[in-house]
Amino acid sequence: MARKLDVSRETIYAWFVHLEKASMLNFLLVRGKGVSILQKPEKVYLENTNLAFAMKAHPDLGSIRETFLLNQLINAKLSVTLPNSGDxxxxxxxxxVGGKSKNAAQVKGESSYLIAADDIEIGFGTKIPLWLFGFLY
Incomplete structure (x- = not known):
């Protein structure tokens, strides 16, 4: 990105920090890593799903699901990090996070996990409807 914009990598990181402070972006860092202006976040999400629809008529549904869940978790003042397995x-x-057919394959081996599934009305076991996380706000 820095090369394409013909600016330094540090400038890109500074812009990211400003966008995060302006509530336009959310960063996802690996657990145990500190936050620094010169540190590249592991994942960058838009702060709100509406921003994705403002930029593109049909944004990626998987990204929308993850953006929604991250937004709800952060606004509930929970500490969210990037795990080795899962989102x-x-x-x-x-x-x-996934659709109604999402299974635990990506988090198998973890002792404590949840599947936040879209397109389901009620959950069962460790599968919870994604929309329920909206009540965290």
């Missing part, structure tokens, strides 16, 4: 790690629980 998010919150309070000792690995969370995998």
């Amino acid at each position: 998010f790690y919150v309070s000792g629980v690995h969370i995998e």
